Each structure stands twice: as structure tokens, then as C-alpha cells.
Amino acid sequence: MPARPVQARRTVRRDRSDGRAALTQLAIKVLAMPETPDVSLRPRADDDLDILFEIAADMDTWEERNPEPPGPLTRDQFIARMARRAESEASGDSVSFVVDVDGAAVGGTSLFNFDMFARHAEAGINLAPSARGRGIGTAAIALLVEFGFARRNLRRIHLQAIASNAAAIRAYEKAGFLVEGRQRQHAWVRGAYEDIVLMGILRPERVGHDSPDSRSTTAPAQRGRPR
Ligand SMILES: CC(C)(COP(=O)(O)OP(=O)(O)OC[C@H]1O[C@@H](n2cnc3c(N)ncnc32)[C@H](O)[C@@H]1OP(=O)(O)O)[C@@H](O)C(=O)NCCC(=O)NCCS
Numbered sequence: 001m002p003a004r005p006v007q008a009r010r011t012v013r014r015d016r017s018d019g020r021a022a023l024t025q026l027a028i029k030v031l032a033m034p035e036t037p038d039v040s041l042r043p044r045a046d047d048d049l050d051i052l053f054e055i056a057a058d059m060d061t062w063e064e065r066n067p068e069p070p071g072p073l074t075r076d077q078f079i080a081r082m083a084r085r086a087e088s089e090a091s092g093d094s095v096s097f098v099v100d101v102d103g104a105a106v107g108g109t110s111l112f113n114f115d116m117f118a119r120h121a122e123a124g125i126n127l128a129p130s131a132r133g134r135g136i137g138t139a140a141i142a143l144l145v146e147f148g149f150a151r152r153n154l155r156r157i158h159l160q161a162i163a164s165n166a167a168a169i170r171a172y173e174k175a176g177f178l179v180e181g182r183q184r185q186h187a188w189v190r191g192a193y194e195d196i197v198l199m200g201i202l203r204p205e206r207v208g209h210d211s212p213d214s215r216s217t218t219a220p221a222q223r224g225r226p227r
Contacts, residue, residue: 039139041097041109041147044082048098048105053078055107055126063189064165065126088112095152099127099140106131109144111152120156121148125168137171142207145175149203158200162187169197177201 044052055065056078062070088094094112098105107127114121125141148154159177161168169179177199185193203209 037101037134037136037139039136039143040100041140041143042100044096044098044108045105049079049082051105051128052082052098052108055128056081058129060129061126063187064162064168065124095147097144097147099125099131099136101131101136106136107140109140111144111148111154111157114152118156119154120158121152121154123148123157123159125171132167137167138174141171141175145201145206149206155203156200158198161197161199162189163195163197164189169199172199174207175201176205176207178205 053073053075057073058065059070085094085096089096093114094110096108096110099107099109107125109123109125111121111123123141123144125137125144127137127140131137145157148157157177158180159172160183161172163169163182173179178201179197180200181198183196183198186196187194
């Protein structure tokens with residue numbers, strides 16, 4: 001398992017002149033500190049199937065998660081999909097993780113469409129509604145990126161998001177992805193055409209790794225990440 005890049009940091013500043021002032025300062029810091037969940041990636045277990053089915057069958061975010069047209073997903077269809085995914089994983093075409101917070105599955109994330117000639121793959125992530133907006137997606141995608149580069153020796157990871165999916169695009173940007181292009185009106189989403197935003201990250205651009213190990217072809221104006 002790759003190292004966890006996201007951890008709550010507690011900064012205790014000691015005020016030598018006034019102990020009470022220091023305590024107040026600490027209390028304010030701790031109260032103001034956003035709670036960062038302990039996110040890890042792990043293999044899927046039988047116990048995870050209920051929550052993974054719930055996410056997969058969720059109609060509200062169907063278009064964000066699937067290129068296929070929306071429709072009801074039965075448990076049997078979901079199990080068949082899991083079996084196909086297991087075959088794909090066994091043949092090395094993809095790798096899937098459960099996103100775990102404090103021992104409970106809250107979503108899934110994967111690398112797929114591997115091209116080990118050009119050493120790139122596509123990434124995807126889906127969280128349960130209750131897990132969204134708490135920094136979990138950002139942490140999980142950073143872990144997946146680290147796995148792809150450090151453990152699978154990829155040099156590029158790419159993905160796509162519907163242009164209105166602000167949380168996804170922001171989470172990917174925070175993990176070091178750059179916007180590389182835009183497919184105009186490429187998706188039909190709940191009654192309107194939407195652009196698809198294409199994003200990618202090269203190995204030297206991953207967050208927390210400053211030493212480049214290959215030359216980026218990114219335009220100079222777009223450099224400067226990771227943030
Ligand atoms: C997309 C997804 C993985 C993002 O993960 P998340 O845990 O919800 O996102 P985070 O909490 O890490 O937030 C990432 C950033 O997006 C912002 N954000 C979160 N929800 C947002 C919203 N609804 N609108 C705008 N910005 C939002 C956060 O504020 C944060 O930015 P900041 O740190 O600069 O403030 C998750 O929301 C999800 O699974 N959604 C449904 C399925 C999906 O869309 N998958 C992605 C397909 S491309």
C-alpha cells in the first residue's frame with residue numbers, strides 16, 4: 001500500500017510568556033482545523049458489495065460515473081459487472097481499489113485502459129454521497145496516482161470529467177492533474193449537452209515529488225503545479 005499523503009497536522013506553538021494564551025491559541029487552531037479523514041486504498045471484500053452496489057446504481061450521478069446511457073442497474077447486473085472487472089484485473093488491464101475510511105468502504109477508485117508501451121492509464125473514482133465533500137476524494141485520487149507511478153511504473157495518468165462536475169475537477173487539480181483539453185458538447189447530461197474536460201498528470205508533476213524523472217512536454221505557461 002502506498003504511503004498516505006494526507007494526514008491531519010497538529011501544530012502546537014508554545015507561548016513562553018503566557019501559558020493561557022498558548023492554550024487558547026491551540027484551541028482555536030484545533031477547532032479551525034478541518035477534520036481530515038484517514039483514507040486508504042485496499043482490495044475489495046465481500047462485505048463491501050452493498051455500498052459499492054448502492055454507488056453503482058445511484059441515478060443522481062450516473063452520467064458523472066458512466067459513459068453508458070442511464071438505466072436501472074439490478075444486483076445481478078452489478079455482480080456480472082464485478083465479475084467482468086475481476087477478469088480484467090486478472091489479465092492486467094485494470095486495477096481497482098476500495099476507498100476505505102476508518103475501516104469502512106466509502107467508494108471505489110481504479111486505473112484502467114493500461115498502455116504499457118507508452119506507460120499510461122486512465123483513472124476513475126466514485127464515492128458514496130455521504131463521503132463526498134470531506135477531502136476523501138482528493139486523498140484517494142492522490143493515493144491512486146502514487147500507486148500508478150510508484151508501483152505500476154506509469155509515466156502518465158489521464159481522466160475525463162463532465163465540465164459541471166466542479167468537485168471532481170477541483171479534486172483532480174489538487175492531486176496535481178492539469179486540464180489538457182475540452183471536448184465541446186461531448187456528453188448528454190440530464191437534458192443538456194455538456195463539455196468533457198480532459199485532464200492528465202505526468203510522473204514529475206505528482207504532489208510532493210519535486211525531482212523530475214522525465215521531460216514534460218507541457219507548455220511552460222501551464223507548469224507550476226503541483227499546488
Ligand atoms: C468527484 C468526487 C470523487 C470528489 O471527491 P470529494 O471527496 O467529494 O471531493 P473533496 O472533498 O476532496 O473536494 C475537492 C475539492 O472540490 C471542492 N468541492 C467539493 N464538493 C464540491 C461541489 N459540490 N461543488 C464545488 N466544489 C466542490 C472542495 O471544496 C475541494 O476544493 P477545496 O479544497 O479547494 O475547497 C466525489 O464527489 C464523487 O465521488 N462524486 C460522484 C461521482 C463522480 O462525480 N465521480 C468522478 C467522475 S469524473
